[in-house]
Ligand SMILES: NC(=O)c1ccc[n+]([C@@H]2O[C@H](COP(=O)([O-])OP(=O)(O)OC[C@H]3O[C@@H](n4cnc5c(N)ncnc54)[C@H](O)[C@@H]3O)[C@@H](O)[C@H]2O)c1
């Protein structure tokens with residue numbers, strides 16, 4: 001990739017533009033707020049000059065509600081060879097693009113992505129080139145996504161030193177409901193309890209409450225968009241959390257009892273909740289690089305036809321396997337390449353069998 005167009009030069013757009021510029025890519029910056037684009041340029045993220053032609057990759061980093069409209073306009077203008085967005089929800093933008101009547105041939109050149117890194121602050125001044133380092137970056141290719149665009153996305157992720165994770169768009173939206181959207185609301189609700197709290201209590205805030213409420217400082221406008229695009233799964237999770245809260249209240253009331261047996265039952269109930277929390281917390285992975293995971297690699301031969309890579313990812317998705325990393329070797333002068341898929345060891349043999357069944361050739 002030699003040239004890129006970044007539309008939306010806030011936190012995410014400017015951060016990835018900084019990373020691309022550092023790797024020698026010429027980045028053109030556009031924002032409906034010209035001050036934001038100028039600020040990004042002054043930080044060294046690229047130029048506000050128009051590309052004056054088709055760029056290699058257009059990256060749309062505007063709030064979720066404006067993603068489909070922005071992409072549709074870029075696609076109509078043939079602004080780039082490949083198109084990505086980075087919105088926090090994936091089902092909505094694609095459906096909207098289809099509903100806008102986007103030519104299916106052009107739609108193949110679009111890939112929905114989502115970097116799982118961010119901050120509670122918005123705008124170009126909050127950006128850093130290192131924002132995505134070691135974090136997952138989800139790619140959601142459709143069955144017919146152009147392989148070249150998928151490769152461009154992998155190049156972007158590599159330039160940002162993030163870790164590509166390939167997923168189906170719907171599975172992505174369910175997963176982020178659990179690991180991002182529900183936590184945002186819970187942090188918000190805990191912080192909201194402080195709004196009218198007594199100063200004597202607020203003065204005592206230590207690191208615990210800072211950790212729990214950091215993301216409560218996020219931009220409401222952005223989160224209205226995100227939650228509007230994923231309300232059902234988040235509401236279901238909060239329903240379940242409400243049951244846990246009910247249980248927490250029940251066992252705490254037991255602890256208030258004068259009867260030793262009821263107090264003992266209460267203590268056991270509290271311990272159960274705390275241990276479940278320990279178990280959940282233990283599953284939160286460190287950033288890639290800090291706790292390296294041992295993956296197994298499956299090598300698949302592909303022909304140089306459009307859509308081959310997207311087809312492998314779709315087949316892995318159907319087999320229920322998450323691809324943790326991917327490397328592609330193109331054999332020079334040959335109409336073939338080798339795709340190295342890294343997966344969790346327990347998933348490797350199942351994935352190999354599923355791919356063989358679907359006609360793929362695996363290299364030992
Ligand atoms: N903030 C995060 O932690 C985070 C993390 C991952 C992905 N995302 C996603 O990245 C995208 C951008 O988020 P952000 O945090 O950088 O927001 P931001 O508010 O910092 O930046 C958004 C920028 O988009 C511009 N903009 C809005 N509408 C536009 C339009 N129609 N055309 C051109 N520019 C327009 C705004 O002026 C603003 O500068 C969102 O889709 C969000 O879901 C955010």
Ligand SMILES: O=C(O)C(=O)C[C@]1(C(=O)O)C=C[C@@H](O)C=C1
Pocket residue numbers: 087088115116117118119120121179180181215
């Ligand atoms: O750490 C933060 O402040 C974030 O905003 C990060 C976070 C997240 O929930 O992990 C928030 C929303 C984005 O879609 C992706 C990342």
